[in-house]
Amino acid sequence: MHWTHYIIPVFLSAFTGWVTTWIAIKMLFHPRNPINIFGFKLQGIFPKNQQLIAQKLGQVVSKEFLSFAEIEAKVTNPENIQLLKPEIEAHIDKFLREKLKEVFPMLSMLIGEKTINQLKDAFLMELESLFPVLMKSYMTKLEKDLDLEKIVTDKVASFSSEKLEDILNQITKREFQFLEVIGGFFGLLIGLLQVLIQVLSN
Numbered sequence: 001m002h003w004t005h006y007i008i009p010v011f012l013s014a015f016t017g018w019v020t021t022w023i024a025i026k027m028l029f030h031p032r033n034p035i036n037i038f039g040f041k042l043q044g045i046f047p048k049n050q051q052l053i054a055q056k057l058g059q060v061v062s063k064e065f066l067s068f069a070e071i072e073a074k075v076t077n078p079e080n081i082q083l084l085k086p087e088i089e090a091h092i093d094k095f096l097r098e099k100l101k102e103v104f105p106m107l108s109m110l111i112g113e114k115t116i117n118q119l120k121d122a123f124l125m126e127l128e129s130l131f132p133v134l135m136k137s138y139m140t141k142l143e144k145d146l147d148l149e150k151i152v153t154d155k156v157a158s159f160s161s162e163k164l165e166d167i168l169n170q171i172t173k174r175e176f177q178f179l180e181v182i183g184g185f186f187g188l189l190i191g192l193l194q195v196l197i198q199v200l201s202n
Helices: 004-026 050-065 068-075 078-103 105-110 113-145 148-158 161-201
Strands: 035-037 040-042
Touching: 004 161, 050 148, 068 113, 078 113
Parallel strands: none
Antiparallel strands: 035 040
């Protein structure tokens, strides 16, 4: 038997494996709109399930990635007020030394350097205890007003099929190419196995 009788089946098997994998990957996104084939409705996996994917992604983002409980813990951390303290102290100092003179000229004449420092320390101390309470209250209100799950769900659901495909291709392009190579490789192995069986059976 001529050697081409062995090479052609191996080549066709490898090509079939690659094409099959390529088609399977393409069918993740295509056809974008449902089409009827012999009574069966055919549509790409992502376009068909975009709303469901959007909902699941919204749930994951709101509960795992952007949990309000974690955000609140970060925001109300006492260390944050320490980071802001120099700037806050500068504003209070400016108010006591400049703004107060404009609003209460007579009162400012009675306040000396010692009193300014005492007032500044008192304001900062009060702010340190008030800051976590205010931020916690703000976060509670924000959580009620801001539905992260709905925002993410609506955003993803509103993506065009082309944009969704482009985003996923940017993320998984190498993985898709690797799958195509694997498909061709397994097709090649199957072809070689078929040829081996054919040779042994002769």
